[in-house]
Each structure stands twice: as C-alpha cells, then as structure tokens.
Amino acid sequence: MATARLPQWPPKANEAQLAYLSQTATDYALSHSILYRPPVPAGSAGPALDSAIHAPLALFPSPFPRSLYAASQALQPLYNALYARISTDDALLTRVIGGSVIQVDDFQKALWDIYTAVRKEGAVQKLHLGLFRSDYLLHEDPEQGLQIKQVELNTISSSFGALCTRVADMHRYLAQTTGFCNVSPHLTNAANIPRNEALDTLVDGLSAAHTAYVVSHKPEGTAPVVLFVVQDGERNVFDQRLIEYGLSERGIKVQRATFDQLSGNGAVLEGPERRLLVSLPGQTPSQEISVVYFRAGYSPADYPGAAQWATRLLLERSLAIKCPTVALQLAGAKKVQQVLCEPNLLESLLGSSGDNNTAIQQLRASFMDMYPLDSSELGKKGLALAQTTPEDFVMKPQREGGGNNIYRADIPPALAAMDARDAAKGATAGAGTETGAGADSAVKEREGYILMRLIRPPAGTGNHLIRAGLGSATPGESAILAPDVISELGAFGAVLFREGQSGPGGVDIVHEKSGGHLLRTKARESDEGGVAVGYSVIDSPVLV
Ligand code: ADP
Ligand code: MG
Ligand code: MG
Numbered sequence: 259m260a261t262a263r264l265p266q267w268p269p270k271a272n273e274a275q276l277a278y279l280s281q282t283a284t285d286y287a288l289s290h291s292i293l294y295r296p297p298v299p300a301g302s303a304g305p306a307l308d309s310a311i312h313a314p315l316a317l318f319p320s321p322f323p324r325s326l327y328a329a330s331q332a333l334q335p336l337y338n339a340l341y342a343r344i345s346t347d348d349a350l351l352t353r354v355i356g357g358s359v360i361q362v363d364d365f366q367k368a369l370w371d372i373y374t375a376v377r378k379e380g381a382v383q384k385l386h387l388g389l390f391r392s393d394y395l396l397h398e399d400p401e402q403g404l405q406i407k408q409v410e411l412n413t414i415s416s417s418f419g420a421l422c423t424r425v426a427d428m429h430r431y432l433a434q435t436t437g438f439c440n441v442s443p444h445l446t447n448a449a450n451i452p453r454n455e456a457l458d459t460l461v462d463g464l465s466a467a468h469t470a471y472v473v474s475h476k477p478e479g480t481a482p483v484v485l486f487v488v489q490d491g492e493r494n495v496f497d498q499r500l501i502e503y504g505l506s507e508r509g510i511k512v513q514r515a516t517f518d519q520l521s522g523n524g525a526v527l528e529g530p531e532r533r534l535l536v537s538l539p540g541q542t543p544s545q546e547i548s549v550v551y552f553r554a555g556y557s558p559a560d561y562p563g564a565a566q567w568a569t570r571l572l573l574e575r576s577l578a579i580k581c582p583t584v585a586l587q588l589a590g591a592k593k594v595q596q597v598l599c600e601p602n603l604l605e606s607l608l609g610s611s612g613d614n615n616t617a618i619q620q621l622r623a624s625f626m627d628m629y630p631l632d633s634s635e636l637g638k639k640g641l642a643l644a645q646t647t648p649e650d651f652v653m654k655p656q657r658e659g660g661g662n663n664i665y666r667a668d669i670p671p672a673l674a675a676m677d678a679r680d681a682a683k684g685a686t687a688g689a690g691t692e693t694g695a696g697a698d699s700a701v702k703e704r705e706g707y708i709l710m711r712l713i714r715p716p717a718g719t720g721n722h723l724i725r726a727g728l729g730s731a732t733p734g735e736s737a738i739l740a741p742d743v744i745s746e747l748g749a750f751g752a753v754l755f756r757e758g759q760s761g762p763g764g765v766d767i768v769h770e771k772s773g774g775h776l777l778r779t780k781a782r783e784s785d786e787g788g789v790a791v792g793y794s795v796i797d798s799p800v801l802v
Contacts, residue, residue: 263404264321265802267719268739269442277734280317280724282436284736286428287312291500292421292796295493297727304491311726313421314795316779317737318721319429319451320745321444322799323396326406327452327775330394330749333624334772336617337392337411338753340598342765343607345386345413345582345589346757348377350607354597355588358632359656362706365558366591366656372571373584379575382532384756385768387467387549387581389460391416391748391776393787394624395713407626407713409746409787413582413590414556414658418789419456419750420500422776422796426454429798450800456750456774461504463752464549466769467579468510470754471548475577477533482548483511485536485578489554490516498553513538513545517554517566525569527576534576547578556587556658579754592654596628596708600636627711631673631704640709644669652785653707660793665785666712676703715744721779723795740781745797748776775799 271279287293294313295305344350351373360367390413394406430448432438438445468484484505486498502512515524515538525536525547534547550573554560561567574584588594597603604618629640631653644651653664653672664672680702687700722737730736754769780787780794787794 264323264716264719265442265444267321268318268721269438269445271439271441273734275439275441276317276722276737277732279432279436279439279734280722280737281733283315283317283428283432283724284312284726286431287315287424290424290427291496292424292428293496294726295495297493298491305493310496312724313425314726314789315425315428315724316721316777316795316797317724318438318442318445319798319800320719320721320743320777320779321802322745322747322777323404324801326396326404327747327799327801329620329624330392330406330747330775331772333620334390334392334749334751335770336621337749338388338390338751338770338772339765339767340604340608340621341388341390341411341413341586341589342386342753342755342767344594345388345585346755346765347607350597351585351588351594354594355591358701358705359591359593361701362703363656365561366588366706368561368567369584369588372567372574373588375571376574376584381757382575382577383579384758385467385470385579386583386586386755386757387463387579388413388586388751388753388755389416389419389463389551389581390751390753391419392751393746393748395744395746396715397626397713398716404716406624406747408595408624409713410592410595411590412658412748413586415553416748416750417494417497417553418748418776418778418796419460419774420497420504421494422748422798423454423457423774424500425796426451426775426798429800444800444802450802451798452775452801454774454798456776457500457504459750459752459771459774460501461508462771463754463769464501464505464551464581465508465510466752466754467549467581468505470768471579475531475533477546477548480542480545481511482546483513484549484551485534485547486512486514487520487550487552487554487573488514488516489560490518492553501551511545513541513547517560517569520573521565521569525572527572532575532577534573534578547576549579549581550576551581558657590658591656592708592710593630593656596630596710599625599628626713629709631707631709632702641673644673644709650712652710652712654710655707660786663786664707669709673704679703715782717742717782719743719745721797723779723781725795740779742782743779744782744787745777745779745799746787746794747799748778750774750776 293310433448777797779797
C-alpha cells in the first residue's frame with residue numbers, strides 16, 4: 259500500500275479564529291439535527307425529552323490518506339458479500355459459536371438457542387438484511403508504512419450513519435463559507451472532504467427490504483410498516499429519527515418500540531405464515547410489520563429477563579425481514595473475526611479462483627493478527643503472546659457497544675483470575691463424579707475471548723474537540739485542544755440476501771450498496787472508542 263504521511267494537525271489558529279469557527283460549527287450542528295438528548299441528571303429515570311444538545315464534534319476534519327480512505331470504501335462490497343456468506347453457513351457458525359463459546363458465554367448461548375430453535379422449526383422468511391459498519395484504524399507498519407487495519411465489523415445497531423452524514427456536511431460548509439480561516443491549505447477546498455452517503459446507504463437498505471416484503475407477501479389492507487426496536491432512555495435518538503424521516507420521504511411508515519412495549523400482546527404472530535402484527539398504545543392498532551430494525555438487542559442489558567428474550571424469539575420467528583437476523587448478529591461476533599484470520603479459512607469460504615483471489619488478498623491485508631485462547635496450536639501461541647508481550651495486545655469478549663475490552667498489562671491478571679475461577683469450578687464439578695472430569699477437560703472461561711494485536715495509529719495528529727453542555731456563553735470556550743488523537747474510520751454497507759438459493763455460496767444477493775463513512779476521534783489515552791459512551795467525538799476525514 260502507498261506510503262502516506264499525515265500533515266501536522268491541528269493547524270495553528272488563534273483564539274479569535276477558534277471562537278469564530280467553533281461558534282459557526284455549533285450553530286450548524288444545532289440547526290441540522292446533529293443532536294443528542296441531554297445527559298441524564300443524577301436520580302432521574304431518563305434524559306429530558308423536550309431538549310437537546312449537539313453531539314460531541316471535531317472542529318477541524320482530521321487528515322486521512324486519500325488512498326487508504328479509498329481502500330476502506332473498496333473493501334466494503336467484499337465484506338458485505340463475505341458476511342452474507344458467513345451468516346448462512348450453519349457449519350461454520352456451529353463450529354465457531356455453537357462449540358465452546360456458548361458454554362462460557364450466557365449471552366451468546368441465548369442468541370444461539372434462538373438461532374437453533376428457528377432453524378429447527380424452519381424459517382418462514384429467508385431474506386436477511388445486514389446494515390454493516392466495518393471499522394478501521396490507521397496502522398504504522400515498520401516495513402509497509404501506513405495501512406488500514408480492521409478493528410471490527412458491526413452487524414447490529416451500527417450507529418451514527420445519520421449524524422456523521424450531517425457532520426461531513428458541516429465540515430464542507432465550514433470549508434465553503436469560512437475556508438477555515440485559511441489556517442491550512444488542506445481545508446480551503448470542500449472537495450477534499452468527501453460527501454458522506456451513510457444515511458442514504460442505510461435508508462436504501464431498509465427501503466429495499468420493505469419493498470421486497472411487500473412484493474413477496476402482498477399484505478392486505480393498510481401498508482405494512484418498518485419497526486425500529488429501540489432502547490428505553492436512548493440519548494442517540496436523532497441518529498435513528500433521521501433514518502425514519504428518510505423512509506417517510508419514500509412513503510414508508512416507521513413504528514418505534516422497546517422490547518418491553520412489544521412483550522405481552524404488543525407483538526403477535528398471525529396464521530401459519532407468522533405475519534408480525536404490532537399494536538402500541540396511542541397508535542393505530544395492529545400494524546403489519548415488513549422489516550424489524552434493531553437499534554437494541556446487542557447487549558445483555560437489553561434483556562433483563564425472560565420476557566425480552568421471548569420477544570426476540572417471537573420477532574425472529576416472524577415473517578418480517580430482520581435487520582439483523584440472529585444469524586447475522588452471531589456472524590458479527592469477534593470470535594468469527596478471529597477465525598477468519600486462520601490460514602485458508604477465506605479460501606474455503608469464498609473459493610480461491612481468479613477474482614476471488616484478489617478479494618481474499620484485499621480482505622486479508624485489512625486483518626490484524628488475532629488468536630483464540632483455547633488449547634489449539636494457535637491458541638497456545640496466543641496464550642504465550644498474552645503472557646510475554648501483553649503490551650502489544652487487547653483481549654475482547656463477545657460483546658458490543660464499547661467498554662468491554664481488556665488492554666495490555668491488565669491481560670495477564672485477567673487470564674489468571676479466569677483460570678482460578680475455572681479451577682474452583684472444576685474442583686466442585688470433579689468432587690464426587692466418577693469420571694472426575696476436572697478443569698482440564700472442561701471449556702475454559704477464556705475461550706469466550708479472543709486476543710488481538712494492537713493497531714498502532716501514527717502520532718502527530720491533534721484536534722479541537724467541541725462538547726456541549728458546558729452552558730458557556732463565550733464562543734469557543736468548549737473547543738478543547740486534544741494534542742494527540744486517534745481517528746477510527748467506519749465504512750457503511752447494506753446487503754439484502756436470500757439464504758439457501760443458487761448463488762455463490764448458497765446466497766442470492768437481492769440488494770447491495772456500499773457507501774458512507776464515520777470518523778470518530780478520541781484522545782490517545784482512552785483505549786475505547788465509542789461516541790455514545792463518551793470517549794470520542796464525531797469527525798470527518800479530510801483527504802490528504
Ligand atoms: P465494540 O464492539 O465494543 O465497539 P471494538 O472491537 O470496536 O468493540 O473495541 C472498542 C474500541 O477499542 C475500538 O473502538 C478501538 O478504539 C479499541 N480497539 C479495539 N481493538 C483494537 C486494536 N486491535 N488496536 C487498537 N485499538 C483497538
Ligand atoms: Mg462493535
Ligand atoms: Mg467498535
């Protein structure tokens with residue numbers, strides 16, 4: 259890959275310029291729905307529903323090598339096809355998730371039980387909708403120079419598609435109207451800040467699924483609607499609403515509901531076709547649902563009890579098209595990402611002829627080393643690396659949403675604590691059993707985790723991060739200089755596909771679209787990267 263260099267960043271700007279630019283940015287954000295509900299006050303059940311603050315923002319777009327941005331966009335169609343293929347490969351999912359992972363991870367087990375129950379019964383809906391976001395960091399390789407390496411690929415609740423579209427518009431507007439006060443030659447031409455199609459990619463994907471449902475299942479009476487399954491007290495609600503309004507412009511109605519609102523009689527299945535009917539207080543009774551779009555359901559906290567799991571099962575069994583299906587959610591597990599790094603796995607999944615070879619090379623070049631933590635040869639190597647060079651690694655459980663990983667020096671003690679818990683369990687299980695099956699033969703807690711080599715983004719880039727909620731009446735006061743930042747680039751993709759058909763790998767792709775990006779920027783000290791969880795700000799790439 260091309261050796262690229264980043265300019266010193268942020269460009270030097272004086273107080274007056276910073277105040278002018280940050281006020282212009284803030285007003286644009288407030289005017290264009292780059293918004294969050296305000297933080298939840300202590301002792302309150304949820305955020306205020308009648309006011310909003312702007313989302314955390316980067317004042318300047320952050321420099322990103324043009325060729326590597328293009329590489330991230332070129333990879334997305336390959337990832338769309340790959341994950342469609344994985345989610346319909348029962349043998350692969352059974353090996354990777356249905357083996358040891360479900361024995362040590364109750365959350366994956368509960369998802370797995372839904373997956374197997376619906377397979378056994380026979381799915382009435384063969385279409386799956388994936389709205390993906392593949393995340394990358396720049397990696398400074400001593401030999402090959404700057405590259406992009408994949409952090410993870412999200413298959414459920416990939417967020418910020420709407421807000422990042424608006425943030426790219428904001429940075430382009432600042433370039434057009436203020437020229438960013440001429441503080442950098444990179445910032446005077448809006449053409450260096452790529453247009454962002456993320457919102458369109460998401461709306462087009464949902465719209466394609468809705469249309470496919472209507473065409474195939476010809477619902478009688480009123481038109482079916484798209485169901486957004488959401489979290490109670492969600493602060494990132496405007497990112498979801500903008501997708502809803504995009505669908506509304508195409509004449510497609512949306513209903514929003516939490517798992518709790520859908521349990522009881524909120525959602526029911528009708529007839530042998532299992533059409534999904536939803537009725538919610540204050541809304542037209544009993545709407546037929548075409549597509550279920552999950553912006554909840556990715557974390558154990560979304561399922562406090564059996565009622566929420568029963569609802570997830572009911573939705574999965576229904577005729578509605580799920581975004582994602584449980585199979586797609588499972589395919590997004592970090593464990594799957596790790597297995598894809600194993601030698602020959604991509605070849606056996608995609609076939610290794612002609613075009614496929616090029617695709618495989620491109621995909622593999624985006625992988626960072628990953629290891630299992632089991633008793634296989636690769637697992638032994640992983641365990642040895644975790645003990646000898648923990649500073650080069652992050653250890654990840656099968657979780658989403660940020661804040662779950664174990665970094666560097668924390669890895670060896672975390673592994674030791676897991677082994678101690680296994681030994682204690684083994685001692686209890688072994689006592690009194692005839693076989694005396696102890697800790698050695700049982701699946702170990704650490705097998706629910708993977709080990710990943712840390713990606714090393716280049717130094718020398720900073721930015722001014724603008725956070726709302728300081729209540730400041732002085733322009734620019736909230737634009738705080740972060741001298742050393744890391745930017746994570748996400749690429750969006752949508753794929754609607756039918757399982758069990760004639761296409762390559764048994765998948766028929768009905769709709770596929772890639773396009774759009776999210777740049778999230780955070781101070782280097784913070785290991786985690788979520789915007790919603792408060793670690794990072796929404797940014798845009800300026801191509802250099
Ligand atoms: P989640 O699904 O919770 O978002 P991620 O795999 O994206 O989990 O990890 C969370 C954050 O941790 C990322 O946004 C990134 O900042 C950091 N991170 C994860 N993997 C790596 C890695 N291999 N190298 C450097 N940072 C990483
Ligand atoms: Mg994730
Ligand atoms: Mg992530």
